[in-house]
Amino acid sequence: MATNKRVFTLRLEEENFEKIKMIADKNKRSIAMQIEYLIEQHIDEFERKNGIIQIEK
Template structure:
């Protein structure tokens, strides 16, 4: 089944990717889900400090 979510290519040094995969495995996640959790935390912290981000695509 195809995902409705947009795809995003990420270039990352191999050594860093290996570490990310290690952490993801430790947390019982795929590397993709680990990155998603990191982005969620980053956006949440940003909004906590700066207020909500208005997404013009979803909040017209």
């Protein structure tokens, strides 16, 4: 299955990793999907306050 998602390494403090893991488990998500969800939420909040981010292609 093809995907347009980029792969990269993310380093987290152990405590933050464990907390995200607990949140992901509670939400029945993988850790990767939980992190993606949190990033999307932050982007949405940022854009509501600052306007849409224009991506140059």
